[in-house]
Amino acid sequence: MREALAAAHRSGLVVSEGLVAHGRGEAFDYLLGERTHPGALRAERVAAQWLRAARHPVVSVNGNVAALGAHGIARLARAVPGLAVEVNLFHRSGARARRVADALRAAGVREVLGVRPTARIPGLPSDRAKVDRHGIAEADVCLVPLEDGDRTEALRALGKRVISIDLNPLSRTSRAANLPIVDELTRALHEIAAAAARRPDGRGSGRFAPFDRRAALAEALREIGVGLTRAAAQRPLAPPPLRASPRRSRGTAGRRRRTP
Amino acid sequence: MREALAAAHRSGLVVSEGLVAHGRGEAFDYLLGERTHPGALRAERVAAQWLRAARHPVVSVNGNVAALGAHGIARLARAVPGLAVEVNLFHRSGARARRVADALRAAGVREVLGVRPTARIPGLPSDRAKVDRHGIAEADVCLVPLEDGDRTEALRALGKRVISIDLNPLSRTSRAANLPIVDELTRALHEIAAAAARRPDGRGSGRFAPFDRRAALAEALREIGVGLTRAAAQRPLAPPPLRASPRRSRGTAGRRRRTP
Numbered sequence: 001m002r003e004a005l006a007a008a009h010r011s012g013l014v015v016s017e018g019l020v021a022h023g024r025g026e027a028f029d030y031l032l033g034e035r036t037h038p039g040a041l042r043a044e045r046v047a048a049q050w051l052r053a054a055r056h057p058v059v060s061v062n063g064n065v066a067a068l069g070a071h072g073i074a075r076l077a078r079a080v081p082g083l084a085v086e087v088n089l090f091h092r093s094g095a096r097a098r099r100v101a102d103a104l105r106a107a108g109v110r111e112v113l114g115v116r117p118t119a120r121i122p123g124l125p126s127d128r129a130k131v132d133r134h135g136i137a138e139a140d141v142c143l144v145p146l147e148d149g150d151r152t153e154a155l156r157a158l159g160k161r162v163i164s165i166d167l168n169p170l171s172r173t174s175r176a177a178n179l180p181i182v183d184e185l186t187r188a189l190h191e192i193a194a195a196a197a198r199r200p201d202g203r204g205s206g207r208f209a210p211f212d213r214r215a216a217l218a219e220a221l222r223e224i225g226v227g228l229t230r231a232a233a234q235r236p237l238a239p240p241p242l243r244a245s246p247r248r249s250r251g252t253a254g255r256r257r258r259t260p
Numbered sequence: 261m262r263e264a265l266a267a268a269h270r271s272g273l274v275v276s277e278g279l280v281a282h283g284r285g286e287a288f289d290y291l292l293g294e295r296t297h298p299g300a301l302r303a304e305r306v307a308a309q310w311l312r313a314a315r316h317p318v319v320s321v322n323g324n325v326a327a328l329g330a331h332g333i334a335r336l337a338r339a340v341p342g343l344a345v346e347v348n349l350f351h352r353s354g355a356r357a358r359r360v361a362d363a364l365r366a367a368g369v370r371e372v373l374g375v376r377p378t379a380r381i382p383g384l385p386s387d388r389a390k391v392d393r394h395g396i397a398e399a400d401v402c403l404v405p406l407e408d409g410d411r412t413e414a415l416r417a418l419g420k421r422v423i424s425i426d427l428n429p430l431s432r433t434s435r436a437a438n439l440p441i442v443d444e445l446t447r448a449l450h451e452i453a454a455a456a457a458r459r460p461d462g463r464g465s466g467r468f469a470p471f472d473r474r475a476a477l478a479e480a481l482r483e484i485g486v487g488l489t490r491a492a493a494q495r496p497l498a499p500p501p502l503r504a505s506p507r508r509s510r511g512t513a514g515r516r517r518r519t520p
Contacts, residue, residue, distance in 0.1 A: 006276040016266040019276055023283020170491045221492040231430045232481040
């Protein structure tokens with residue numbers, strides 16, 4: 001995954017900030033045991049129901065999502081008929097937006113919105129607010145993987161239902177979303193698409209299953225706590241600490257090589 | 261700090277993997293409350309004692325360390341007479357090694373080893389093993405900020421005392437080091453240098469204060485656990501979840517803009 005991101009960074013799809021953000025996610029995934037915990041799986045199934053029940057569901061795609069999850073997005077779009085796919089970038093340029101759209105189309109997404117934005121989300125600085133009038137501007141349910149907190153809050157303020165995918169249960173995005181999924185992007189997209197494909201009923205019904213986001217976030221934090229406790233019980237890796245009076249580091253290979 | 265890293269990445273000082281690694285550190289620092297916790301401060305004071313007591317102390321510097329901590333390294337070198345400063349890169353090229361050395365010299369480090377390696381650490385794949393015969397190869401105490409686990413273990417296997425600076429208390433580096441400092445790089449360098457400057461006695465004595473690395477790591481994990489518990493008690497940020505039958509997202513600014 002890191003190699004895919006580094007390659008996407010070289011090609012201009014992913015920005016430097018995206019690499020740093022990915023690292024933050026890696027740390028949380030590590031603490032979560034790099035697996036979909038039961039609470040996340042429940043959230044992903046409810047997310048599938050919400051996307052099917054929505055009248056105008058939209059998934060927002062940034063550079064990291066396109067680099068790591070383009071195929072997952074394509075699969076989700078097949079499993080949720082009517083799901084709009086929209087490019088939405090924090091660090092926007094026309095060229096980058098086109099690159100994200102190209103990556104999505106190459107993975108099999110037929111229509112990509114947001115390359116030429118036609119509307120704005122109020123309350124956000126210029127570039128981050130740009131959306132498509134037939135996409136996010138009109139959405140009743142927005143799936144925002146790897147989103148920033150300000151934008152998540154702005155979408156909430158518009159009365160939209162927000163489903164987030166974010167490994168940090170403490171982030172503003174996770175705390176502001178109606179349905180925070182605390183899981184790794186590709187695993188989450190896979191599970192949501194699989195759940196949506198299993199139950200193709202209720203499309204556009206406008207009836208949304210209840211979801212206790214507070215309990216979901218608390219459960220993710222508990223999972224991390226359990227992982228920490230398990231890790232704290234591990235022994236240190238190396239031999240026991242040296243004694244107060246140490247042996248000198250003579251006769252190392254480094255020294256040996258000095259007298260070939 | 262992120263901007264400094266992004267600029268250092270553009271100039272070739274920091275590699276893509278370094279940006280991801282920085283993100284991992286950010287996540288742990290966030291969980292630690294972005295402050296030097298009491299256990300870290302104790303570790304930093306013992307580290308200062310060890311560097312002063314060493315006969316041949318060396319600090320290893322990679323791209324991220326040079327980008328974020330060059331001035332801290334220079335300050336530490338002034339506070340610990342005899343401290344060798346050595347470039348040591350995971351992703352090595354001659355040009356990158358020179359860039360790291362240039363950054364250190366620009367910050368005031370007088371002599372920089374490791375630009376043209378003259379020895380090897382046994383048991384590591386080629387580039388990562390390259391060291392200076394008068395630097396790391398000969399060291400009795402190595403300070404390794406932001407080090408990788410394999411190299412930390414290889415240094416331990418050579419019988420060297422290893423002091424690590426790594427925000428992840430669960431990393432192989434933290435678990436293998438004799439003296440793991442779980443703190444952010446610039447804060448840690450600042451505290452070690454300050455402690456070394458306060459007590460200029462005992463230079464090269466070879467008498468090292470005891471340090472319980474297992475207790476130190478357990479304390480860092482407890483600090484993270486406390487932070488998680490505190491965070492779990494916070495209320496979600498946004499208004500309460502929408503009801504099962506939602507209002508439609510009509511009349512948003514996006515829609516308003518369609519009819520100017």
